[in-house]
Amino acid sequence: MGIAISSWQLARAVSQSGQLGVVSGTAIDAVFARRLQNGDESGDLRRALAAFPNQTIAKRVLDLYFQPEGRDPDEPYKSTPKITINPSTHALELIVVANFAEVWLAKEGHDGLIGINYLEKIQMGTPSAAYGAMLAGVDFVLMGAGIPAEIPALLNDLAEHRPASLKVAVEGATNPYKTTFFPKTFSGLQLPNLKRPKFLAIISAHVLAAYLAKDEITKPDGFIIEGFNAGGHNAPPRGAMILDDDGQPIFGPKDEPDIEKVAKIGLPFWLAGGYSTPQLLESAKALGAIGIQVGTLFSLAKETGLAPDLRQEVLSQLKEKTLAVRTDPFASPTGFPFKVVTINNTISESATYALRPRLCDLGYLRVPFERVPGALGYRCSAEPTHVYIRKGGEEKDALGRKCLCNGLMANIDLGNLRGDGYQELPLVTLGSDLTGVTELLKRFPNGWSALDVIDFLTQHSNNEAGSKVESWVNQ
Template identity: 55%
Template sequence: MSAWPSTPDLEEAPVAPTALPVVIQGGMGVAVSSWQLAREVAMAGQVGVVSGTAMDAVLSRRLQDGDPGGHMRRAMAAFPDADMAARVMDKYFISGGRKPGTPYKPIPKLTLTTARAGQELAVVGNFAEVWLAKEGHDGAVGINCLEKVQMATPTALLGAVLAGVDYVLMGAGIPREIPRLLRDISAGRPGRISADVLGGKITRYIEVDPADLLGDSLPTMKRPDFLAIVSVDALANYLYRDPEIRPDGFVVEGPVAGGHSAPPRGKMQLDERGEPIYGPRDDANLAKMVELGLPFWLAGAYGTPEKVEEALALGAAGVQVGTLFALSLDSGITNATRESMLADLREGKLEVKNDPLASPTGFPFKVASLTDTASEEETYQARPRLCDLSYLRTPYEREDGEVGYRCPAEPVHMYLKKGGEQEATEGRKCLCNGLMANIGLGQERKDGYVEARLVTLGQDLVGASELIRTYVEGWSAQQAVEWLMSKVPAARIRRVQFA
């Protein structure tokens, strides 16, 4: 491994006063929080957030579908390294799109040392999503990544920083190394994070070198603000104590929030529906959050004007809301899927289960109960076990000292051959392929198989149930923002200075 500086350049942190948003739009799923959605929220004066998960696959598949509207090509034309963008175009773009039934091309799989072509695709993909979200306005745009998807993080954040992203949000783990990574890559230096390798006897790293990838095309970049997503104040306090790992703020996320959520503290217990039971130990002490002195936003069951008002009264800067925006007319979810969920919402039948087994990460994962999706046992069982996108593979150290990769959602015999345990495979669903299908980019295979959807939402549907009575056919992102902000007095939109 190369040598790395040990002292963080804390003086690079921004010090100019920054207007704090009241509403942060949550980063839902793979491109459900699309550039279109984030752009609308940012133009409404709040923080729009794009998903930073699987943007390499998203870009490659959009290009293979002919890039409807020319948006990807427009963003790629603005990428600072024209040669890199051209290599991605040459590899994946199909004028007029794939023929029906033609499988999407595979992309390089993530490893601790992802192939250069894979790194380039990820950098360009994340750049394109953020650039489009920021196009034509001066509003704030963030990107949401998962700490558990470590092998994608350095290149994803480099692409986002190249596009001028304003906020980085990360949860699903302890994102202690992200502040340092952002300082390094925004300064054009090599950046790295430690890799969690099961059974590993030596420390390994996942690295990105901006200068090596872009050469003379590397522009001057600014460091975005980093918001750590936490579930309890103890984790926030841990991150706060050390200036090197201290974020610029927090999102305090309750267990009903969409996507992944932290497991209950202590021994896992399930209720009669098979969902994890959370108790008082799983609630953050908001008084202690206020004492830290950093801005924080509350998430999970804060999707109404009254809850926004409550959050402000409790000392929060505002709220993060995902479900209202995932269901909005501007999200990346397919029209058919949205219409199905809105129909169930109108009838009071929309249900979301916190499934403790669905995600290969081991974190509970919210799954909307919808017909013809992998939420149904019959549909789930009919799906062949495949792991071809592989974002949630876990690296492990083999007996020969080399690193292997396995996923509990892959074929069971393969997982067992790699040293995994049978129990870990039970009930695991392929989130990667299911989430791609949600946005109309699901894989089709030569045998006629079409990937099933797997939809995630938050379990708090109070706000959505109220909005559907006003906007019977659905609401826009701007209408959701206006509604959430309707009880916020102008004096509560404060200004702070990050230190």
């Protein structure tokens, strides 16, 4: 769960209990750089850096960002490089090291399984990010929000330290474009033996599962089938987007994946989106799933990356039955619906967001466009509207867009204070099915841990899902 809600601490706790713990790889380079600036009080990041195979690179990253006394809270964070089709060496080094560290910390001192989650939309940073995670021995790569047809081949190349390319979707392109990453530059003199992680495609339609599975080159190792009540981004409703009276997209039967058809493909799969009770875990298994992917319950656990005051606020609203989760069709610059929790003094409120001067300084959701053949520009529909239009964007596409990058950083207490004095505010996401969290709150009025979630969900199943995954991975 991005950005860093599914922190290494949370994924580690899940993994140690015999399940698959997944860290978020989205924007983890900026998270890492900011955590170093905050002083790395626990020493965890520096311990991970000391284990990185290329110490010259580790030192360069440390020297650039680490502030032993922590950052002056009145100072903005140092900016990190934006990702482009040809990222700078500095950008790549930070991405590789940060992904390495997040996975390394999640895996430290136990044999449990760890995965890392990326967004397909952030194509240009994916090869370097996956390589960093693989240097730390990541067991699974999970990817959603797009059609991840090229990822199986990418992981094959990275596991052999071969140059790895991905096609890049460029708006208005007259030629195909790709980004290429050269692993050997980053791994140190002695190339470590790398395990090729299993790849799970996160999708919402059985048709896409069949499409990906029909060719050996695009075939993933398994699927996560995610419904429209899941936290974070959702696939848009099929057909024209129709909004209800509250301005939320209406999903219908056409948006329900046909699980039987997915099962017939014969690849392992998990179900996600509102699978929040032991009964639903059982029903998923009865449909042939290995297990379920759970976000909402874990995002409110004690080990979550969510800032403590936001977690408390959400739990209080849950207790008072005032917790409202909306599906915002416009907020995300990706154009995908995004689930938003309504919380005062966060940019979930339009009036609060209107006070934010638009600015794009993190840029993960920028889309490349062709200026002239061979030369690219980058635009984000949440950047200053006049700049977006100058870059060829259309005004209608900028309406209602929110800066997810800065909002999600603020969710984990890494919100920037800008040079103009503006403090970036959070934008909390959660799934819209609150059955599981309501039940957990009854059992744990003072909050729950990751282990409590697992005990709750697996109370009828003897932890079987975890052991099934383990035997499959170790084959």
